[in-house]
Amino acid sequence: MPVKPSNPEEEYFARLEAERRRKAAQERQAQIQEEERQQQRTLHFMKCPKCGMQLEEIAFGDVRVDKCFSCEGMWLDKGELETIQTKEPGFVGRLLKVFRS
């Protein structure tokens, strides 16, 4: 049985429909990824990346250290290590003294 030659107009609209659905699927996927990202952020915000306990933010001058009092880890935000690098000699020692038990 011979195959009916396809109608160029039908092909055009089929391609448009496929493209529309591909775009919609990509948008749904991006939305799901964004929702998952937000859920992860809510779940992990200010939790220690090593032990999972709550981090406490302690200000020391213009540096805010996120400190875990469970595993004793200390965390810095973007740029804070660079800020510390500009401080006077002895700054890090004084910072560490704050957390010494």
Ligand SMILES: [Zn+2]
């Ligand atoms: Zn910890």
